[in-house]
Amino acid sequence: MSEKVIETAPASGLPKSRINWIALAPWLYTIAFFLIWEAVVRAFGIRPTILPAPSAIWGALIQYWPAIQRHSIQTLFTTTLGFGLAVVAGLALGLLVGWSRVIYAGLYPLMVGFNAIPKVAVVPILVIWFGIGTIPAVLTAFLIAFFPIVVNVATGLATIEPETEDVLRALGARKMDIMLKVGIPRSMPYFFGSLKIAVTLAFVGSVISETIAANSGLGYMMAAAQSQFNVPLVFAGLIMLAVEGIAMYALMAWIEQRMTGWAHRSQLANT
Amino acid sequence: MHVPGFVVSKYRGEMSDPFVQIDRVDLRYGGAGGVLAVSDLTLSVNKGEFAAVVGPSGCGKSTLMRLVTGLHLPQSGAVTVGGNRVNKPVSIAGMAFQNPTMLPWRTTLDNILLPLEIVDKHRHRLRKHRAEYVAKAEKLLATVGLKGFGDRFPWQLSGGMQQRANLCRALIHEPELLMLDEPFGALDAFTREELWCVIRDLHAVSGVTIILVTHDLREAIFLADRVFVMSSRPGRVLNEHRIEFPRPRELDLIYDPQFSRKVQELHSEIADARQAA
Ligand SMILES: Nc1ncnc2c1ncn2[C@@H]1O[C@H](COP(=O)(O)OP(=O)(O)O)[C@@H](O)[C@H]1O
Ligand SMILES: [Mg+2]
Numbered sequence A: 001m002s003e004k005v006i007e008t009a010p011a012s013g014l015p016k017s018r019i020n021w022i023a024l025a026p027w028l029y030t031i032a033f034f035l036i037w038e039a040v041v042r043a044f045g046i047r048p049t050i051l052p053a054p055s056a057i058w059g060a061l062i063q064y065w066p067a068i069q070r071h072s073i074q075t076l077f078t079t080t081l082g083f084g085l086a087v088v089a090g091l092a093l094g095l096l097v098g099w100s101r102v103i104y105a106g107l108y109p110l111m112v113g114f115n116a117i118p119k120v121a122v123v124p125i126l127v128i129w130f131g132i133g134t135i136p137a138v139l140t141a142f143l144i145a146f147f148p149i150v151v152n153v154a155t156g157l158a159t160i161e162p163e164t165e166d167v168l169r170a171l172g173a174r175k176m177d178i179m180l181k182v183g184i185p186r187s188m189p190y191f192f193g194s195l196k197i198a199v200t201l202a203f204v205g206s207v208i209s210e211t212i213a214a215n216s217g218l219g220y221m222m223a224a225a226q227s228q229f230n231v232p233l234v235f236a237g238l239i240m241l242a243v244e245g246i247a248m249y250a251l252m253a254w255i256e257q258r259m260t261g262w263a264h265r266s267q268l269a270n271t
Numbered sequence B: 001m002h003v004p005g006f007v008v009s010k011y012r013g014e015m016s017d018p019f020v021q022i023d024r025v026d027l028r029y030g031g032a033g034g035v036l037a038v039s040d041l042t043l044s045v046n047k048g049e050f051a052a053v054v055g056p057s058g059c060g061k062s063t064l065m066r067l068v069t070g071l072h073l074p075q076s077g078a079v080t081v082g083g084n085r086v087n088k089p090v091s092i093a094g095m096a097f098q099n100p101t102m103l104p105w106r107t108t109l110d111n112i113l114l115p116l117e118i119v120d121k122h123r124h125r126l127r128k129h130r131a132e133y134v135a136k137a138e139k140l141l142a143t144v145g146l147k148g149f150g151d152r153f154p155w156q157l158s159g160g161m162q163q164r165a166n167l168c169r170a171l172i173h174e175p176e177l178l179m180l181d182e183p184f185g186a187l188d189a190f191t192r193e194e195l196w197c198v199i200r201d202l203h204a205v206s207g208v209t210i211i212l213v214t215h216d217l218r219e220a221i222f223l224a225d226r227v228f229v230m231s232s233r234p235g236r237v238l239n240e241h242r243i244e245f246p247r248p249r250e251l252d253l254i255y256d257p258q259f260s261r262k263v264q265e266l267h268s269e270i271a272d273a274r275q276a277a
Helices: A021-044 A054-063 A065-099 A101-116 A123-130 A134-158 A162-169 A175-212 A218-227 A231-259 A261-270 B061-068 B108-117 B130-143 B159-171 B189-206 B217-223 B251-255 B257-276
Strands: B018-028 B036-046 B050-054 B076-081 B093-097 B177-181 B209-213 B226-230 B237-242
Touching (some): A054 A231, A065 A175, A065 A218, A162 B093, A175 A218, A175 B108, B061 B177, B061 B209, B108 B130, B159 B177, B159 B189, B189 B251, B217 B257, B237 B257
Parallel strands (some): B050 B226
């Protein structure tokens, strides 16, 4: 055996690579994405009516800011409202469905069928009922965001360990006790986890509806800009949607972390 | 050793005083064409007695636990606990399983207090007398060697510690009947032997009636007053062995030749039961 000791750098003696690359990476990658986009558009001389450069989109954002701001707020409003309704109704129905096997069995095919319907096909019906505008957008957001919440809450309830249930029932626990003490707390990580998916879907729903049947909102604005061949404005709308989507997603992720930190930590402990 | 909350009972149960009685019970899962889990199952356990049930896996040991606690009702025959015919969950039993089933969002202490939020006698007193119950839970934690771990979360405890906490939870409401379904199956040998002693001492001071299901014959013989051997499915009692080793039993009993002989005797009986299947 060689006598040579492999030099291990003590932790404090590490070179000053204090830069947290993991935290920086999202920003760097996003900037790089736009830079490459810009470079490609310029290098190949792609016309702005096909693919506008980020600088052109930025220009449109500034030029049309008052309108963009108004439509963005409208979309954020309809999405949040539809999402909020979906949270309340999804939680309630999820608890109901998870409550009993019979309800679960009865509602399951209905819900799957309902979820399989493309929501874009529902918008005309909503328009017949409510006219064009805010209400169909809110309802479409609601309809599309609702399902993952129901399924997740019901899953959390339905997967209670039978042994836990046995322990409690042998103490004389009623169904309600088991739901309150085990089912609901246990389904919370599923519920909060589903919010991230649901809020993203809610944007899809509201924008679909705005594109077809509205006179405000980002979907409407993009459809209008498209008919005028104002492609940079269409892209500016997309950027705003992405920004709102990321913001809401991040908010939901934060809430999830705050509310159900135990689930992450207990999983880490088990792996 | 003193276990809190238990009146130390000199009364160790006359042997003619059956507390749990299973009388010619059949239980079939899943309707007429389903699995016949136990058939013509008869056994009785006296008050304060420590009974162990051994048998091949899948023979209906866990089913027996669910019958006694009223989680399943037999299709024929009768189950009686404490003189009452069991026709709904009994609500005087503490249970512990191999899987500790601690709730990960509750601290260990809150997990142990959980039965008190359920059992009728305590649930209405809990809020007002919380300090008293917490003190009791902490004493129980101390007796199983978990002093000061009450504010940890279950996932911060090792498997053995979780199982200790699980025992505390099964005992906090002073059950008359403690049902243990392979509680130490997932633990290493040393931890398991430590917990044998914990259970032995709890039983010694509390006078609680215990039914222990296990596949570990040494565990059954070390702990129990009587060991029931079950047949393969459909399960029934093939034989019962009275374990006469005097109490208190020390751990080195398991190296005693007589002890080994008893283990072998049971072992061959179960091997025969498996053959017969
Ligand atoms: N809920 C159930 N539904 C259908 N069959 C079951 C159920 N629980 C147990 N069984 C069957 O009954 C038999 C006895 O099971 P169990 O009492 O769990 O055995 P053990 O605990 O001795 O291993 C097994 O064959 C098992 O597959
Ligand atoms: Mg079992």
